[in-house]
Amino acid sequence: MTTKTITYTSTFEEDVVKGLTAFPKSLSSKYFYDKKGDKLFQDIMAMPTYYLTNSEFEIISSQKEAISASFQAENGFDLIELGAGDGKKTKVLLKYLAEQNIDFSYLPIDISQNVLDGLKESVEKEIPGIDIQPQQGTYFEVLEDLASYNTRKKVIMVLGSNIGNLLHPKAIEFLENIQEGMNPNDLVFMGFDQKKNPQTILDAYNDKEGITAAFNKNVLHRINRELDANFDVDEFLHWEVYDPETGTAKSYLVSKKEQEVRINKLELDVNFKAWETIHTEISQKYDDAVVSWLADEAGLQIANQFTDSKGFYKNYLFKK
Numbered sequence: 271m272t273t274k275t276i277t278y279t280s281t282f283e284e285d286v287v288k289g290l291t292a293f294p295k296s297l298s299s300k301y302f303y304d305k306k307g308d309k310l311f312q313d314i315m316a317m318p319t320y321y322l323t324n325s326e327f328e329i330i331s332s333q334k335e336a337i338s339a340s341f342q343a344e345n346g347f348d349l350i351e352l353g354a355g356d357g358k359k360t361k362v363l364l365k366y367l368a369e370q371n372i373d374f375s376y377l378p379i380d381i382s383q384n385v386l387d388g389l390k391e392s393v394e395k396e397i398p399g400i401d402i403q404p405q406q407g408t409y410f411e412v413l414e415d416l417a418s419y420n421t422r423k424k425v426i427m428v429l430g431s432n433i434g435n436l437l438h439p440k441a442i443e444f445l446e447n448i449q450e451g452m453n454p455n456d457l458v459f460m461g462f463d464q465k466k467n468p469q470t471i472l473d474a475y476n477d478k479e480g481i482t483a484a485f486n487k488n489v490l491h492r493i494n495r496e497l498d499a500n501f502d503v504d505e506f507l508h509w510e511v512y513d514p515e516t517g518t519a520k521s522y523l524v525s526k527k528e529q530e531v532r533i534n535k536l537e538l539d540v541n542f543k544a545w546e547t548i549h550t551e552i553s554q555k556y557d558d559a560v561v562s563w564l565a566d567e568a569g570l571q572i573a574n575q576f577t578d579s580k581g582f583y584k585n586y587l588f589k590k
């Protein structure tokens with residue numbers, strides 16, 4: 271018998287093989303974000319039904335004074351943002367800090383140099399004189415680096431309820447990793463989408479325009495493009511469920527029929543039974559009890575919290 275061995279040249283390839291040969295099948299939501307996916311996520315953030323953006327924008331806009339006051343330190347501070355994106359919400363805070371002549375530097379961290387270049391340009395244009403020092407790399411590489419050479423107070427900021435893509439054990443690991451890079455006076459400022467009317471949550475992930483469906487299905491287009499595959503994307507259905515007991519929203523792609531997909535670059539044939547699923551994303555919703563449990567497990571404490579007028583969303587401030 272001869273066995274052909276193919277060497278996977280990226281973790282994307284490895285993860286696709288693992289996810290599509292497992293039962294049940296899954297693909298990680300981190301692979302949503304190629305150029306097309308980034309654009310679709312921007313479109314999602316602009317939809318009124320995707321309330322998370324407006325809620326967090328409201329919190330930052332209406333409570334910037336109190337938020338800034340909690341960040342301040344005698345020798346100033348470094349505001350380190352993980353996963354900065356287009357910075358729409360962050361800029362409100364940056365503008366306020368700059369207007370108040372508060373001593374701080376802004377260090378956005380992103381894996382994409384492209385994103386960082388665009389952000390730097392727009393921040394410098396809108397907030398002249400700001401000290402912005404983009405750091406390219408994964409969160410942990412950069413946080414480790416900063417912990418080793420940085421002495422002034424750090425405020426680590428993660429907006430957008432991005433932590434919600436992680437199951438609780440991974441979320442604890444993420445918080446713990448951040449905690450390990452913190453000095454005693456450092457803070458974490460992080461957004462957590464809250465449990466609410468389940469219908470509101472379903473509507474946020476199941477818009478009639480089909481933008482979220484396109485975002486979810488983009489991972490199949492991406493496999494087609496990058497791995498020379500032949501997914502018939504229209505033969506998959508975007509399906510969202512929300513469990514109000516656990517607070518977990520889950521996204522699936524459901525095969526509408528029995529079908530076979532060829533992924534040439536991986537020399538892989540994938541069979542789908544009719545109505546077989548690919549799990550693609552979790553978007554966890556929280557309450558105070560769960561957040562304080564996560565914090566406790568990670569060696570952090572809730573120092574303060576800020577919420578919007580509807581109580582849809584909270585930004586927590588954690589200390590060590």
Ligand code: AVJ
Nearest residue numbers: 314430431432434435482553
């Ligand atoms: C960027 C992970 C916070 O889960 O709400 C939006 C991504 N997925 N619509 C979320 C997303 C579907 C979003 N996060």
